[in-house]
Amino acid sequence: MNTQDRLFEDLSDKSLFEQSLAHGLAYVEQALDRHLDPRAQDLLLLEHFKEALPIEGVAAKTILQQLHDYGAPNTLPMLGGRYFGFVNGSAVPAGLAAKQLATFWDQNTAMYVLSPVVSTLETVVQEWLKTIFQLPKRSVAGFVSGTSMANFTALAAARYRLLQRQNWDVNEHGLFHAPPIRVVTGKHAHSTVLKAVALLGFGKANIEWVDVDEQGRIRVDHLPELDDRTLLILQAGDVNSGAFDDFETIIEQANAANAWVHVDGAFGLWAAASPQLRHLTKGIERANSWATDGHKTLNTPYDSGIVMCEDEEALVAALHMNAGYLVLSKERDNMFYTPEMSRRARVVELWATMKNLGVRGIGELVENLHQRAVQFATHLQQIDGFCVLNEVVFNQVIVQCENDELTDQCIQAIQQERVCWVGGSTWFGKRIIRVSVCAWTCTATDIERTLASFERALEQVRK
Numbered sequence: 001m002n003t004q005d006r007l008f009e010d011l012s013d014k015s016l017f018e019q020s021l022a023h024g025l026a027y028v029e030q031a032l033d034r035h036l037d038p039r040a041q042d043l044l045l046l047e048h049f050k051e052a053l054p055i056e057g058v059a060a061k062t063i064l065q066q067l068h069d070y071g072a073p074n075t076l077p078m079l080g081g082r083y084f085g086f087v088n089g090s091a092v093p094a095g096l097a098a099k100q101l102a103t104f105w106d107q108n109t110a111m112y113v114l115s116p117v118v119s120t121l122e123t124v125v126q127e128w129l130k131t132i133f134q135l136p137k138r139s140v141a142g143f144v145s146g147t148s149m150a151n152f153t154a155l156a157a158a159r160y161r162l163l164q165r166q167n168w169d170v171n172e173h174g175l176f177h178a179p180p181i182r183v184v185t186g187k188h189a190h191s192t193v194l195k196a197v198a199l200l201g202f203g204k205a206n207i208e209w210v211d212v213d214e215q216g217r218i219r220v221d222h223l224p225e226l227d228d229r230t231l232l233i234l235q236a237g238d239v240n241s242g243a244f245d246d247f248e249t250i251i252e253q254a255n256a257a258n259a260w261v262h263v264d265g266a267f268g269l270w271a272a273a274s275p276q277l278r279h280l281t282k283g284i285e286r287a288n289s290w291a292t293d294g295h296k297t298l299n300t301p302y303d304s305g306i307v308m309c310e311d312e313e314a315l316v317a318a319l320h321m322n323a324g325y326l327v328l329s330k331e332r333d334n335m336f337y338t339p340e341m342s343r344r345a346r347v348v349e350l351w352a353t354m355k356n357l358g359v360r361g362i363g364e365l366v367e368n369l370h371q372r373a374v375q376f377a378t379h380l381q382q383i384d385g386f387c388v389l390n391e392v393v394f395n396q397v398i399v400q401c402e403n404d405e406l407t408d409q410c411i412q413a414i415q416q417e418r419v420c421w422v423g424g425s426t427w428f429g430k431r432i433i434r435v436s437v438c439a440w441t442c443t444a445t446d447i448e449r450t451l452a453s454f455e456r457a458l459e460q461v462r463k
């Protein structure tokens, strides 16, 4: 059979897609209660993937079976409630299901003419996000892969505007011989902010670093003088402590100096969705750009990042492209708000997740993450040998054992227990265990099981 005939046969073979769904459902069923880190016998299965590209194509069903048998055991079950690594999220079922449906649509979202539904959903979700975060009405949103790209895109808009004010068109003339712009940020800025600074040609060595307090917040009294060629980058949610900068005070100063303010709110911006936690993001509405993720706090499936900007002209100009073959329309052409032209319809699952939860549900989801983090920190403090170092203002808990060596050994012992998954990091020069509560699936019982595992792990390394 020739290849095209074989592919048509696959497309009409419902049982192929039913097999994929059955494997997916089997996965979800066990993901909530599975061991975390893959075991040694699981890792051995990865050998099956290490082969040369076959000359003759392999049957689709065989391939799906291979993924299920050898791939699935080597995933980390982030859907479940005891994955506390990095800052991750689970996925709300409506979002997962919507993503699955949109997979079949297989839309390219660049322009309205390519996908009227996606253009419409991006317009709608943009409005919803402005309401949730209480941002200025004129703001626009771009739907990118994550906060890395959202930071990058927002800083590109800032670069365009700060140079344009000095009569310099960065798109035409680049940074060679450009008038200087300043980049000011806190010493705890996220690594992806630094990556964006490097990619955009600002140069990391040119950053004016501001001291932070013991929680990782920018020290307002250490801010340098700001001016209208300054890009100031603030943070809603320190990646370790979850701390929020004092937006109200800092942005007031920045506004007075006409500096550009960007807020990296990868997970923390969602505090604005909760009446109980909204005080943390007070003042963000007076910034110029914001970056956040759907795939962290909101629990959309991967990948989902959002850039928002109150200066539409700067954002669109920074991302400008044109070519004779483009078909532009009066409706939203999505590619003007993102660096990419072709990309998938990730707004579908973002839309579905937000609609499924509603304003109240999003608030409750965020509060649950906070409450579980507080539960964990409160009880861990009572176990001899653990010390919680941060104020648990949001979803992050920083834990220390008696010394660095013990902390690192404890992380290893926790991972080997496979009851939960936690990361390690360094906090003001000391080794720490980072616990990020970010999955909607996390229950009080998950926290109890995690506490028991921490206790056993420490007991074991002390022996």
Ligand SMILES: *Cc1c(COP(=O)(O)O)cnc(C)c1O
Residues within 6 Å of the ligand: 087, 145, 146, 147, 148, 149, 190, 192, 193, 237, 238, 239, 264, 265, 266, 267, 293, 305
């Ligand atoms: C996770 C994170 C990022 C990067 O976001 P991605 O979605 O991983 O690209 C940036 N800033 C902060 C504070 C984060 O927590």
